[in-house]
Amino acid sequence: MQTENVVKHIVNWLKEYATSSKMDGFVVGISGGIDSAVTSALCAKTGMRTLCVEMPIQQSMNQVNRGKEHIEKLQKKHANVSSIEVNLTPVFETFKTQIPTNKMSPLLNLTLANTRARLRMTTLYYFAGLHRYLVVGTGNKVEDFGVGFFTKYGDGGVDISPIADLMKSEVFQLGSHLNISESILKAKPTDGLFGDDRSDEDQLGASYDELEWAMKMDQKGSEISNFSGREQLVFSIYKNLNSANQHKMNPIPVCKIPLNFKK
Structure with a gap:
């Protein structure tokens, strides 16, 4: 860098x-x-x-x-x-x-x-x-x-x-x-x-270095089955946290009302 x-x-x-x-x-x-x-x-x-x-x-x-x-x-x-x-x-x-x-x-x-x-x-x-x-x-x-x-x-x-x-x-x-x-x-x-x-x-169950690795692997499209041992565990931790916390990372959901309901 x-x-x-x-x-x-x-x-x-x-x-x-x-x-x-x-x-x-x-x-x-x-x-x-x-x-x-x-x-x-x-x-x-x-x-x-x-x-x-x-x-x-x-x-x-x-x-x-x-x-x-x-x-x-x-x-x-x-x-x-x-x-x-x-x-x-x-x-x-x-x-x-x-x-x-x-x-x-x-x-x-x-x-x-x-x-x-x-x-x-x-x-x-x-x-x-x-x-x-x-x-x-x-x-x-x-x-x-x-x-x-x-x-x-x-x-x-x-x-x-x-x-x-x-x-x-x-x-x-x-x-x-x-x-x-x-x-x-x-x-x-x-x-x-x-x-x-x-x-x-x-709290996370993995170090930041490990999570950085997992994030990069995820961005490459890797699957949990591609890994074994500690790498498989870390990748699983990353995927689970990433999935569970999407509500924080994504915009707030807005309920869109059909236009015909507003007439």
């Missing part, structure tokens, strides 16, 4: 989109992970106002510290970068007291995890509305178009997606080129939505 050219292309794309939209800058949620670090660094390079928002909800201190380290580094390099922390833990805990909670449901933890993501989305749009900023998505190609590993109207609720055409491995290449902190480059990818140390690989 021509890393320098990719960086310049994305930075120009961001600047042109914001300018044509008559918006004044960008807002990015910072998680302490590689995707948000690279995305915010790219926004910062536009020279336009870039607001980095930390939104901990019972967050691991490792993630919090990585996020703070990244923001401090970014602010030293770019005068257009500002930051704010919004502790959403009290909001999340209050929310839980106001809704009926079925502790027997096997979907409770996942539902609450998605709620965290949606609280963060609401927070980002609050700041976007205040400052005429664009909410910038941090999803990569495997997550957004391969396995659908994002929360609908959570981290999937954004205005623009500058790295969504890049595989996770390519995002890491950009991270190295942009001099992202080693602590982030070496950290296991995690969405941090469950309040524990589970990684993305723990």
Whole structure:
């Protein structure tokens, strides 16, 4: 990959989109992970106002510290970068007291995890509305178009997606080129939505490198029967996730009313 050219292309794309939209800058949620670090660094390079928002909800201190380290580094390099922390833990805990909670449901933890993501989305749009900023998505190609590993109207609720055409491995290449902190480059990818140390690989059942391979094989028209052993398992995981999450990746279904019904 021509890393320098990719960086310049994305930075120009961001600047042109914001300018044509008559918006004044960008807002990015910072998680302490590689995707948000690279995305915010790219926004910062536009020279336009870039607001980095930390939104901990019972967050691991490792993630919090990585996020703070990244923001401090970014602010030293770019005068257009500002930051704010919004502790959403009290909001999340209050929310839980106001809704009926079925502790027997096997979907409770996942539902609450998605709620965290949606609280963060609401927070980002609050700041976007205040400052005429664009909410910038941090999803990569495997997550957004391969396995659908994002929360609908959570981290999937954004205005623009500058790295969504890049595989996770390519995002890491950009991270190295942009001099992202080693602590982030070496950290296991995690969405941090469950309040524990589970990684993305723990949730998905395969690494991003494996899922990238499976996505490429799927695009070539491969079938599960073409593989055996670990490759067959990974390809099966990819196909199952891709199928189950089409509702996230496809446009919202609209019920079309026959014209004669409207007469």
